[in-house]
Amino acid sequence: MVTYAFVPTATAAALTIDPWHALGDPTRRRVLAAVVDGPRSVTAIADGLPVSRPAVSQHLKVLLDAGLVVAQPEGRQRLYSVRRAGLDPVRRGLESFWGGTLTNLKHLAEQTYDRPHDPSQEQP
């Protein structure tokens, strides 16, 4: 079993959807891009995209659960904006990248190491 330890960091938000999954859908990326410039209502977002309001709402729900956007009440509607912790998904991507690198390093280094013959060092 190969493991690598993540040194604990201060991010432990209880997100129910992986941000990378949330960003995997091109329409959802456009919805997210639509709120980058400031708070927008579902109607305003849908007006700028070839997507229905209910569809926009569904995408926003996923983005909310992934921690990528936040919603604030404004009168009878809710306004959506980018959550300014957008670093997190990038950090996750890097953790995945470097985690893969270190795991591969372990495999390869141990495979290619010719242990000097020493009966007292024999391990199962």
Added chain:
Amino acid sequence: MTPTPTSVALEITVEVPVEHAFATFTERFDDIKPREHNLLAVPIERTVLEPREGGTIHDVGTDGSICTWSRVLAYEPPRRLVFSWDIGPTWQLETDPDRCSEVEVTFTAVRPEQTLVALEHRHLDRHGDGWEGLTSLGAGAGWPLYLSRYEDLTAANPVS
């Protein structure tokens, strides 16, 4: 409100001497870097890590195109390697060194045949507003490409 950490840190223990761990990382980087991470428009044929301070790390595509995404800042066998990360938050090349982060890898002998490899990718905030704003998200080719590759990977290795 806890500020978002500006570094990523991981470590792993490898059951080999420190010299072998360092040599594997630097000489076989081509084999250990996850290949699905690619900024080129074509598949990567190989990744080259030039083993000296002032060298570069670059990907060579199957059509011969080259993507130089790192500068080797410190090369101190067998204990330490530092290189820059000249890739912006939308997974596109960053040409301004002041807007690049850096990666330090240290190799510490725990026992004669056991090495602790610690990796820190730090100063992520140097990449600037893109970290928070995600402003290029809708447009850039880098991130969507990266994401589709990520999806391929996760589809091939489902985590339940």
